[in-house]
Amino acid sequence: MRRVSLLRLIAVFTWTGLSSLGGGRSAYFHEALVRRRGWIRNDEFVQDFTLSQVLPGPNFSNLAVALGYRLAGMAGGVWGLLAIVLPGAFILVGAAILYLHGAFGGSATPLIRSLSAAVVGLVCVTTLRIVRGSLRGGRGVVVAAATFLAVGPLRLSTVGVVLVMATVSLALHWAAPARSAPPAETTTSPEEIC
Amino acid sequence: MGDLALLTWTFLWLSLLCVGGGLGVIPEMERQSVTIHGWLTAREFVDGYTLTQLTPGPNMLIAVFVGYRAHGAPGAVLAGLAMFLPTSVLAMVISHHWQQWRTRRWAATTERALIPVGVGLMAGGVYTLARTAIHDTVTLALAVLTALAVATDRVPAVLAVLAAGTLGWLLSR
Numbered sequence: 001m002r003r004v005s006l007l008r009l010i011a012v013f014t015w016t017g018l019s020s021l022g023g024g025r026s027a028y029f030h031e032a033l034v035r036r037r038g039w040i041r042n043d044e045f046v047q048d049f050t051l052s053q054v055l056p057g058p059n060f061s062n063l064a065v066a067l068g069y070r071l072a073g074m075a076g077g078v079w080g081l082l083a084i085v086l087p088g089a090f091i092l093v094g095a096a097i098l099y100l101h102g103a104f105g106g107s108a109t110p111l112i113r114s115l116s117a118a119v120v121g122l123v124c125v126t127t128l129r130i131v132r133g134s135l136r137g138g139r140g141v142v143v144a145a146a147t148f149l150a151v152g153p154l155r156l157s158t159v160g161v162v163l164v165m166a167t168v169s170l171a172l173h174w175a176a177p178a179r180s181a182p183p184a185e186t187t188t189s190p191e192e193i194c
Numbered sequence: 195m196g197d198l199a200l201l202t203w204t205f206l207w208l209s210l211l212c213v214g215g216g217l218g219v220i221p222e223m224e225r226q227s228v229t230i231h232g233w234l235t236a237r238e239f240v241d242g243y244t245l246t247q248l249t250p251g252p253n254m255l256i257a258v259f260v261g262y263r264a265h266g267a268p269g270a271v272l273a274g275l276a277m278f279l280p281t282s283v284l285a286m287v288i289s290h291h292w293q294q295w296r297t298r299r300w301a302a303t304t305e306r307a308l309i310p311v312g313v314g315l316m317a318g319g320v321y322t323l324a325r326t327a328i329h330d331t332v333t334l335a336l337a338v339l340t341a342l343a344v345a346t347d348r349v350p351a352v353l354a355v356l357a358a359g360t361l362g363w364l365l366s367r
Contacts, residue, residue, distance in 0.1 A: 055284060088250045117337050174307075
């Protein structure tokens with residue numbers, strides 16, 4: 001059941017959490033767990049990512065719980081969550097104390113902007129890899145494209161879009177289930193998407 | 195005491211509104227924290243959000259920032275717990291059962307149906323991020339450089355991002 005030891009999991013989650021700068025944090029997890037270490041297959045990551053997005057709650061912590069659970073059961077989920085939330089929380093409180101004492105001027109803004117731009121490059125690559133490994137068949141492409149248009153360019157409310165698109169997608173997939181029955185067959189090996 | 199309970203309750207229900215990435219809940223969180231309850235000023239809220247982007251960890255740690263500003267350490271702890279604990283328990287329960295459910299046909303079909311929605315949300319998140327972060331040729335070039343470096347699989351993501359961030363910072367001086 002356990003793929004990695006708890007200590008390894010805590011170390012990698014803590015480091016990945018600490019080193020994920022500038023937003024788009026799940027991209028760093030994809031890189032650390034799928035690409036570099038091969039602990040999680042791409043299709044498993046997509047499942048957990050989808051779960052973390054569709055369930056209520058901050059998606060980064062949901063993702064840490066789901067990935068941690070997959071790697072080391074309940075304990076993995078709990079420690080995965082603590083490993084990504086606690087270090088950041090302490091650092092943020094430290095930063096908040098400095099900020100509320102007026103320690104920051106405008107000097108940090110250009111650095112934040114540059115980091116955010118660089119992160120866009122990272123998340124583009126990660127998203128392309130995930131899309132290539134997970135979208136099968138016309139229905140999936142149409143649903144994904146419509147969801148993207150609705151929450152991206154059209155700026156519609158995410159909650160509403162998820163409710164509508166999930167219903168539409170469920171109807172489409174129930175009306176004509178895919179030919180290949182077991183979910184294991186729809187998985188993609190990490191090599192396939194490299 | 196009453197206000198601490200109100201703070202905890204507010205972030206609890208706000209956490210349930212975070213679907214498909216936290217960005218969607220930010221306007222409502224600002225309205226609650228600034229306009230309705232006056233826990234901090236609008237300027238402090240925006241700066242706090244920027245701080246959560248600069249520091250590691252989930253962006254929704256903004257709850258800890260607001261809690262700290264409003265009630266010090268107890269506020270930070272309670273707002274953080276309210277934001278992360280209940281939804282994490284839910285994620286754990288669903289993760290636990292999903293591994294058993296997904297061998298059944300209804301669950302497999304549901305999963306196949308939800309994955310394109312998740313992928314679309316992710317792509318939409320990239321779009322939103324790009325719209326705020328890419329606003330001239332320099333930021334575009336930084337994004338392209340980072341993408342090329344990451345695509346080779348030879349450079350750790352954090353190094354690529356830090357290098358591009360530093361380059362952009364030097365260029366802006």
